[in-house]
Amino acid sequence: MKIKLLPKFIISLGILGIVITVAVSIFSYATTKSYLNQLYAERIMTNSNAIAAMLDVNDVKKIISDGGEKTPEYKEMYDLFNKLKADGEITFLSLVVPDEDSVTFYIDAMVEEMGDDPALQIPYGSNILYTDAANPNDPKDMEKYITIWENYAKNKGIDKPLVTDNDYGFNYTGISVILDENGKAIAEIQYILDMSEVRAYLNSFLVNMFIISFAIIGITILAYIVFVRKIVINPVGRLTDFTQEITRTNDFGNQRIKIKTGDEIESLSHAFNFMLSELEEYIDNLSRVTAEKERIGAELDVARHIQASMLPSIFPPFPNRDEFDIFASMTPAKEVGGDFYDFFLVDEDHLAMVIADVSGKGIPAAMFMMISKTLLKSAAQSGLSPKAILEKVNNQLCENNDAEMFVTVWIGILEISTGKLVCANAGHEYPAIMRKGGSFELYKDKHGFVLAGMEGSKYREYELVLSAGDRLFVYTDGVAEATDSNNNLYGTDRMIDALNKAKDLSSRELLGSLHKDIDSFVGIADQFDDITMLSIQIKQVSSSFEEISLKPSLDNLDQVTDFIDNLLSEGGVSNKLIFKVNMAIDEIYSNIARYSGATEARVGCNVAENKVSLRFVDNGSPYDPTVKEDPDTTLSADEREIGGLGIYMVKKIMDDISYEYKDGRNILILEKNI
Incomplete structure (x- = not known):
């Protein structure tokens, strides 16, 4: 609710008058009380001493x-x-x-x-x-x-x-x-x-002081209000009415006001008249500027939609592929940004992933971003390696680069069936990798020069092998360089901590949790740079097992062990380890032949990444050996239950055992570190 100037003035003076009245009355009361108390105290002691003396x-x-x-x-x-x-x-x-x-x-x-x-x-x-x-x-x-x-x-x-x-x-x-x-x-x-009469007198004195002070100050305030109303309120009221009339008619050119008070209010009226003379021209200019700004804003909005449509935005992007979980996001610092991400299937077994950061911001960076993204995708789909992709696109971007812009790029091509990831880095941030059951850590790869920085630049590529449960996180510098209101950087250490707190979440939830942590750190500060992130989690890797298929019979056990022995020997596995693996094969295959009721069985082997992997597949009755309780080996043979020692021995020999029942088949995988 709006209150006019005069009521505000009256209220403020009234409050001031009350404060002065109370202050004067209390001061007078306190002074008089002190004087009377001292007077009577001296009288009592003087008279008392005089009586005693006489x-x-x-x-x-x-x-x-x-x-x-x-x-x-x-x-x-x-x-x-x-x-x-x-x-x-x-x-x-x-x-x-x-x-x-x-x-x-x-x-x-x-x-x-x-x-x-x-x-x-x-x-x-x-x-x-x-x-x-x-x-x-x-x-x-x-x-x-x-x-x-x-x-x-x-x-x-x-x-x-x-x-x-x-x-x-x-x-x-x-x-x-x-x-x-x-x-x-x-x-x-x-x-x-x-002293009760003295107290009564003081109370009466206080009331009288209130009445007298209030009357004197009240009359003074009324007289001052009349004076201020004439000198200040009425001229200001005329200015207010004049302003409302101008606002109603929108006529700024011919309107003037004359006030003669000989003080600052008269000067204010002159300034107001001058403002009116300039306002009409200003409004004309503002209308032209506003129209231009609206046009640019509309074009920026179109550019933003075009840029957003160029980035993968439908998740999950490959509903029929359950080997991996991938998610990415880009939050521009302006209407359009220079960061971008991309991922696409080069073929049915190869997934290309790109994250990049163009120098600068706004429209120029967005245009350079779209060119870079198109060239990178085109080169990747032609079947080139990451190293060759960067070298080709770098030379293309260097042509006619009069604006001297550049782009940092990390690119990786994942072989889905094996988990092998071939990567190359052109001046971009270090990726972060989490192994299954572990924590996120920065992988400090070797950087090449930025793209469009120097024609003919050479780049290195490197390989990573991602197993089921492993995760990869790539990002632009807008994450690590996010800044709060005190100019403190978010930093990669804080980023890694935030990733590890959310490492068990899905890729979408992981990025959402990290973005929320960045927003909490930044607080009220403006976003300094584009924030772009991509995360992939490997769900399963179809390693290339070499297999032998045969009828599950004890007569075929030697054929199975010979097949596995040859593969292990070719893989450089020691005889000591081959002996241990054969013990596990003998136990598992014998159980399939004796107890599963299977009519067919396959045994596969793979030697890679300093690990021996064995896979047993049969169509027998469902049986999960990983849930069977280990026997109490502290008991004597007569006291222990019959059975269970074979599976217990396999668990002790191998480093990892996993089981699943899928499509009517038992699938048991044994892994042994070399």
């Missing part, structure tokens, strides 16, 4: 001795106390002698004309315990009695009145001791003055 010590001794109430001195001093009480309007005036836990009253002045009740007069010689005299609702009241006694024991009174403010009333008490000729206290004067 009394004859011998008379006091007679009065406080046994039978002292019958002496002439008592009568004379009693009359004196009553007169002093009446003349000084003292609330209570007493002659007392305190001790450690009580006080004895010898004279308690009583003036009926002052409203004193004779029934409440304390009789001569009354000994009153402090616990009875103190207010039970005021724990500090007892402390006052103790203070009086402690001072009395030191032959002195008190320097200032004791203040009592409880159910017994609001009183100031002055205590002055009466000393004998040896300076020893023999009695004391108890001088009590009721």
Whole structure:
């Protein structure tokens, strides 16, 4: 809800007036209260000390001795106390002698004309315990009695009145001791003055100050509001109405306002008139600029859609291929970006993967990106190796590269059946690799020069072998160089940590988790560079097993072991390891022949990557030896259950055993590291 200037001004002045009123009133009240309290305190102590000084010590001794109430001195001093009480309007005036836990009253002045009740007069010689005299609702009241006694024991009174403010009333008490000729206290004067009327006066004074201050300040504020309304509010109101009229009519050329106040408001009106004279021309220019900007924005939007359509965006991209899980994403820093990724099947057994980063941003980078992507894909589909692809595309991009742009590229071609990945790197970021069951680590490959940097550049390629469960992650520098508001870099170490936290997720979820971690790190800072990522996970590798097929019979066991022995010998496997492998073959094949009921069986072998892999396939009854519990070898032969030792031996010999039942067949794979 909008509030006009005048109401705001009135409200602010009203608040200011209230604050000033309260401050002045409280200050006046505090000053007056301090003055009166000091005045009455001095009066009480002066009068109390004067009374103590005027009394004859011998008379006091007679009065406080046994039978002292019958002496002439008592009568004379009693009359004196009553007169002093009446003349000084003292609330209570007493002659007392305190001790450690009580006080004895010898004279308690009583003036009926002052409203004193004779029934409440304390009789001569009354000994009153402090616990009875103190207010039970005021724990500090007892402390006052103790203070009086402690001072009395030191032959002195008190320097200032004791203040009592409880159910017994609001009183100031002055205590002055009466000393004998040896300076020893023999009695004391108890001088009590009721301060309730002083308090009432101060409260009345505070209320009157509030009323007077508020009235004076209120009249001043009203007069000032009238003045400000005439000098400020009305001219500003005219300017407001004038502005609304211009806004309604959209007529900026012929509108002017005249205000004569001789101050800054008049200067504001002149400035407003000058602004109007310039505004119409500015609006014409702005209309032309806006139209041009909208045209460029529309073209950028088309460019963004064209660029996005050139990148693979349908996932999963190969629904019929279950050997791998691949996902990629590109988030440009501007409407269009210079990063790109690509992946495509060169043939049924080869998958090409590309990730690249063009120098610069915006439209030029996007155009160079589309050219680079097209050339790379064309060269890859022609069957060239990664090394040859980079060399060919580099020479093509160097032709007529007047803009001197360049592009970093990582390219890899995966042989799907074997998991062999042939890669080449043209000045791009290191890829990250995770082996099955392990963690992501940077693979520091050897970089060649960037593409379009120098004609005739040569590139190296290298091979990786990815097994089932392995993962590969490639990215552009927009990931590692993401920057927060304090100019801190995200960095590859933080990237690897984020990847390892999400390493068990799918490729899509892995990239989403990493992007979320980058966004959390960057915070409110603007995106500095394009962020492009690609991840692939190998689901299964159809290794090229050499196989022998035969009827599962014990008579064929030697034929199987001879076949495997030849393959292992050709693969350079030691005789010691061949002997161990034969033990495992004998156990597994014998079980298939004896117990599975299979009518056909295949035994395959593959030696690669310092590993021996054996595969047994049969059409017998489903049986998973990996779930069978190991026998307790600590028991004697008579105590152990029959069977199970053969499978247990195979588990001990081999390094890895996997089983699945697929398409009506048992598939058991044994692996042994060389």
